[in-house]
Amino acid sequence: MTLVLAEHRGPVLVLTLNRPDRLNAWNDDLENAYFALLDEAEDDPGVRAIVVTGAGRGFCAGADMSDLEEASTTGDLRPRTPSRPRTFPLTVRKPLIAAINGAAAGLGLVEALYCDIRFAAPAAKLITAFARRGLIAEYGISWLLPRLIGPSRALDLLLSGRVVEGHEARDLGLVDFVAEPVLDAAVEYATELAAHCSPASMRVIKEQVHQDLDRTFEAAVAVADRLMLDSFRRPDAAEGVKSHLEGRPPAFPPLDPR
Missing domain, CATH: 3.90.226.10 (2-enoyl-CoA Hydratase; Chain A, domain 1)
Incomplete structure (x- = not known):
């Protein structure tokens, strides 16, 4: 079986x-x-x-x-x-x-x-x-x-x-x-x-939630500020905005292999 x-x-x-x-x-x-x-x-x-x-x-x-x-x-x-x-x-x-x-x-x-x-x-x-x-x-x-x-x-x-x-x-x-x-x-x-969510964004968000359970609020905000800047450097951010403005589903790339 x-x-x-x-x-x-x-x-x-x-x-x-x-x-x-x-x-x-x-x-x-x-x-x-x-x-x-x-x-x-x-x-x-x-x-x-x-x-x-x-x-x-x-x-x-x-x-x-x-x-x-x-x-x-x-x-x-x-x-x-x-x-x-x-x-x-x-x-x-x-x-x-x-x-x-x-x-x-x-x-x-x-x-x-x-x-x-x-x-x-x-x-x-x-x-x-x-x-x-x-x-x-x-x-x-x-x-x-x-x-x-x-x-x-x-x-x-x-x-x-x-x-x-x-x-x-x-x-x-x-x-x-x-x-x-x-x-x-x-x-x-x-x-x-x-269909609608960036694989890269979901990966990072999962890490944030699990790691922030053991962080102070101030530390979590500091990490989020750094990660936010990183996210703007990825193509997902541009695609997320562009697809929203054009009224179409986003075409986010898959996660990179580990």
Whole structure:
């Protein structure tokens, strides 16, 4: 079985986690396949945005329980030596959008949080799950959640491990949009970005947002002033103004290969 399906919908690459019989539970093979496709998309000029979803009824049910059982019963907790860090999706330069079609639990929820924008189906079930498995807040979720929804709400979800469905998830700020069918809505959004937004500008903006989380406001303004001058030197700025004045879609160049 192909563990991650790849489908091009115009300038949008749709990646589908494909272990439906296991609710797309995460294991090393799935991770390697997903990350390799993200890596390829980075240098593909035809890909302007990426949408990730799950096959069948789930987005990702978290780490494969058979792997967790083996680790907990054998005591084999040796550190992994992956080819890419688990936080690799955070380094992707292009917009990465989650279409949460069903259960997103534990590591599956973390992977959704590594995306830039999240769409959820109304019946999608999001759960941290860690405390209910005797685990801790893993993979940086204790850093991500408070910044998204605030410390007390983050603690509610982390301590209780309760299920949050689509509309409550949106109200909390855990997801950005609730839609049905969720994949079509996410692809439509991604296509809009691809058609009208500069890839270079989106890359820089992503870096700004992530790096400014640990900067003072004054430092963020100073960096933005420098980056603004840099942006005027790129052809994207001239094209953005010209296309607007001419009433046509912009023709922004793709990102340079890394």
